[in-house]
Amino acid sequence: MSTVVQDDKRKVTTHRLKEKKDRGEKISMLTAYDYSMASVIDQAGMDAILVGDSASNVMAGNVTTLPMTLDQIIYHGVSVMRAVKRALVVVDMPFGTCSGNPERSLEAAIRIMKETGADALKIEGGEEIIEDIKKIISAGIPVMGHLGLMPQSINKYGTYTVRAREEEEANKLVRDAKLLEQIGCFGITLEKIPAQLAKKITETVSIPIIGIGAGSFVDGQVLVMHDMLGINNSFSPKFLRKYENLNEIITNAVKHYIADIKSNDFPNENESY
Structure with a gap:
């Protein structure tokens, strides 16, 4: 296996992610939820670390991400930020904290940023919550969008199957991606969608596209640390590559x-x- 040595010690910013996309350099992203693992991942040269609401699953043992609270994600964010020196740290906004009430959404976003010291937020959803995202960005908070399979909406979907296979949903996904770029999102995560659709979106927008189960044509990849390291052996989707059997x-x-x-x-x- 080839190894890429990361000797660039400069802090990764949203601007630097855009530069990576512009020059065709792939972006690496992985989740972390605690000080010790975040330190290891950061020192290994990861570009971005996601303090994901997937902590609800892998840290707390919940079936879905929905039980994750604002206080809990802040706890994980603080723990990660104490360790990270270089990577861009993005924190998920938990279910219910950004859902159609821009003032309350901004209040939650400010709490996360102030109390964790994180670099940016990630928010699931497109046109339906666009006013919330605009409000947050207008306050000077960097936002990464999240489209495709959105785990916070799992009860609406009723399944974790691949999204946007049908033309109508695929067209909406493209529209939402353009809309997120237009209002100022610095990047978008695309989860579990057809590779060719992800390719189209990546080529359509100028902001970085990070994929998880979205093929190889995107600008970067993100996985859940516990899945990638083989700590959690009960989860083996097609898109997951296990690099170790911890x-x-x-x-x-x-x-x-x-x-x-x-x-x-x-x-x-x-x-x-």
Whole structure:
């Protein structure tokens, strides 16, 4: 496996992501929810870190992202920001905090930015919540849009299947992407849509497009850390590449630890005071 050495120590900004798109350099993004893992990911050279509401699933054990609260996402955001020196940190706005009331949406957005110190927010939705997003951007807060499969709307969809296969939904997705660019979003995440549709959107708008299950024609990729590292073995969608099997590695280490305690091998003389 080839390794790209990241020796650029400059802080990644929304402007730098745009520069990467303009010169055809792919953008790397991964989720993080705590200080220790965020530190490792940042030092490895990640361009952007997403403090995702997927913490609801992988950290709290919920079935959906809907239970994630504003206080909880702020807690995770603060933890990540204490660790990160270089990556652009984007925090998800949880379900219900941006849903058709621009004043309340701005209030929630300001809380996240003030209390976490994050660089930007990510918001699910298009035309339906465009006034909310405009209000937030007008306050000087960078926003990344999120279109395609939107996990906060899972109860409306009733399924996690690929979105925008039908022409009507695909056309709306393109319109929404253009609209998000027009009002000032610095980028858009596209989740679980056909690769050719993602390609069309990437070529249509000038802002960076980050994909998750959206093929290889987008400007960058994002995955959930627990999925990519194989910590969570119960989730294996087609778009996921597992780079390690930490579930097995950690399980074996814990079993070894238990065995050493039972056999009185740990601690030994060198590990005692």
